[in-house]
Amino acid sequence: MSNFQFLEPEFKSLATTAKEAEKLVYISPQFALAAARTSLENLVLWLYQYDKKLTQPYDASLHNLLNDIKFKDLIPPYIWDKMDNIRMVGNSAVHGKKFKQLTTEETVRHIQHLFLMYVWFERNYGSPSKDRSQSIIFNPKLIPNADNTQQITANKEQLQKETEAKEKQFAEQHKALREREQKLFELSASLEEREKLLANIDAELAQKRADVEQAKIANSKIEDHTDYKEDETRKLKIDLMLEEAGWEIGTTVREEVAVTSMPSPSGKGAVDYVLYDANGLPLAVVEAKRTSTDPDIGQQQAKLYADCLEQQTGQRPVIFYTNGYKARIWNDVQGGPPRLVHGFYTQTELKRLIERRKNNPDLGSFPINAEIVERYYQTRAIKAMLAAYQRKERAGLLIMATGTGKTRTAIALVDVLMKANVVQKALFLADRTSLVNQAHNAFKANLKDASFVNLLEDKNQVGRVYFSTYQTMMGLIDEMNADGTRKFGTGMFDLIIIDEAHRSVYQKFGEIFKYFDSLLVGLTATPRDEVDRDTYALFGLESGVPTDYYDLDQAIADGYLVPPKAYSVPLKFMREGVKYDELSEEEKQHWDSLNWGDEDAPEEVSASKINKELFNTGTIDLMLKHLMENGIKTEGGDRLGKTIIFAVNQKHAQFI
Structure with a gap:
């Protein structure tokens, strides 16, 4: 049995x-x-x-x-x-x-x-x-x-x-x-x-x-009388979350800690969990509510416990409150509302939060390094992000046309935030290995005093600026150290830079931004009216209103980019489609011999369907011939220059 x-x-x-x-x-x-x-x-x-x-x-x-x-x-x-x-x-x-x-x-x-x-x-x-x-x-x-x-x-x-x-x-x-x-x-x-x-x-x-x-x-119509042991599950969950962040129940974490000066007849209370530093000072309080209860109900109770511990020890702890299912952090000294987190901060990360209370700099007073960025719109974008962070906003979105220096803008922003001691560790995320490596090289060339870790090459190195693809980081989120703690904890990064921040990134890899409790800055070249509202929501912004934007037309007007030139390719099928009645007798015979599936041969195929439904060898040959003869050449005209060919889908690309 x-x-x-x-x-x-x-x-x-x-x-x-x-x-x-x-x-x-x-x-x-x-x-x-x-x-x-x-x-x-x-x-x-x-x-x-x-x-x-x-x-x-x-x-x-x-x-x-x-x-x-x-x-x-x-x-x-x-x-x-x-x-x-x-x-x-x-x-x-x-x-x-x-x-x-x-x-x-x-x-x-x-x-x-x-x-x-x-x-x-x-x-x-x-x-x-x-x-x-x-x-x-x-x-x-x-x-x-x-x-x-x-x-x-x-x-x-x-x-x-x-x-x-x-x-x-x-x-x-x-x-x-x-x-x-x-x-x-x-x-x-x-x-x-x-x-x-x-x-x-x-x-x-x-x-x-x-x-x-x-x-x-x-x-669902049958009543369930099972005792699912909610309270036991919640406590076990909180204990596990603490252990994953490196805390030890009974030593660095104490339970049911007695406090005085509570606003009650007896003036006494008991804190569910208190997290301590090596000197015995409280770093955080944790108020635990029943799983079936909204954890926000515990916010005021947790604040009162923090008040009592501050009176008793002289140090105000950071506040956590949770029902095991949801957890919030509230660093009420520095302002800003409570926010959802996926886990608890480590001892080192909490000490860093508390030490920063003494450091509330005016971010606008720090100079922007002109050796990294010298263009007006780059400086404007950095100032806009710094102003957002100064207002205690947690995220911002910068829209900048391709070729206008998004990465350099991000580097200069990190430079200011590190000098202001707001950011100790940053993470740069991109969707392709080549973009991660490019960013890694650009940061090394422009940020001289920082140490860098390319997580695609070494997942165990330690530094100040980390680089990864979204895919790699999704895997690393769940990795454990040899001692059973998380390799990358909730509070590890102070800033995450999201390259090509658009809907597909949000849909596939949104869990990364929910997991890490950090400042965010999104970079994208997508025009602001084409950025999906979900992406704006990720950065806490009103739809269509980024933190700053610099579009293609303005970049061309300022002389930083050259406008695209359009060439009309003289291929009738591509412009007008194919009509059976206009074909020669030989072409009609070929048309009739094609495999049209269960359908009869159509009378015409529109221009929009030429490459979607009719992969035509002759048309593609003519298009490539035109490209080879009229495309931009290098090396004295002997070689085709850098060229991008757009295909309708994977099959079409293979056919080309």
Whole structure:
């Protein structure tokens, strides 16, 4: 028997992964929690596949799957917290070389939360015909070998090897299955068969999703009396978040800290958590509310605790308040409203925040380095960003035409913020390796006193300005150090520079900007009326109103850019399309012989469809011939100059 036996009838594969985690509890907590994380991942992928409300995000890491807005709307907070707890402790088990050895009791608690997560899942997604009048209770005695730990410990090494072998075998079987499916697909005799195969797969998925939706509706009418242990889950979540940021419960973190001078009859109170520095001074207070409660209710309570600790110690702590599901930070001394954060600051990062309270510089008084930027619009853009930060705004968007020096403007902005001691660490993000390397070289050439880290080349180096692609940083967000702490914590960067900040970046990689609690500056050449409103919203701006902009027309008028020249290419088909009646007899015969699919040969193909639907060798040959004869030449006219050819799609590009 097993605590997860109830899953067997309908969800056998999920039951198998959960049982694997359960039976490893007394053998190895590390392996048990790693297996629990794998089980969670399988469940989350099941939900994305079969719940019609979910669409898999661009980057399908477990962290991103759990934090997708639609997923968080779908999953109740008290279940989402359990999922995130298992992800966090599983990450530490998988990636932390110095895995914190948990007690048997702690490991059992995590497995119990995995159990409760599956209870909720089965109650919502299982067959509506099942009798759910009785609650399913977790029974620790069902965990295998609970009374035989000595013998298990003796065989631990052998059992771990067997577990590793099973995981490897499962991965190989999974890979072989995927490869076989791909081969079958590739061996389909025709495009028509492939399309039919895909249509069948889509139809089966659509039917499964419809069945799942019906089950959910029916199950929602049955009252659930399960005790999901919300308070226990919330505390566990907060403890894990603190540990990931390098805090130790009982030493650098104390719980239920007594304070006096509260505005109550007794004047006494107890702070849920206080985070201390090495000298015993409070760096932060954490007010924890129930998972089902809005954490904002704790804001005033947390402020009163901070007041009391400031009176008692002379140092005002930074304020956090959370329900485990959402957390906010409030550094009320420096102004600015509370803001959502993904985790707690490290001890070093909190000390930096508190030290900066003494440093409230007038950013407009710092000179802008004319050796980095000398053009008026670059200086204007930097001043606009500095003014926004001075007003306690957290972000800004600079729109500058291609070729007008966006990167140099960003470098000069970083230079001012570092001299003002507002920024110690900055991160530059771009969507391509070549752009990251270009920015890295430009910063090194112009910012002489800083140290630089190109994360594409070395992920373990330490510096002041970091460079990465969005894709690489998405992967690094979830990485752990050898001691089980996060490699890149919430408060690591003071400023993030977002190159080519537009909708596609926001949609694919928006999680980066939610994860890091930093100042933001976006750079884009997209005209301001074409920037999507979601992008403006990311930077807290009104749609169509960037922090500063310098457009192509103005750059041309100022003489910094030259205008484009248009050339008319004398290819009739490209301008007017193809009409059957206007073709020669030979061309008509060729037209009739073409494969038009199930349709009759059309009477004409419009100019807009020429390259979209009719890849014409002759037309492309003529276009390339015209380019070779009339394009801009270099090296004495013997070689074609730098040229960009735009294609309609990937197929068209390959055809060209």
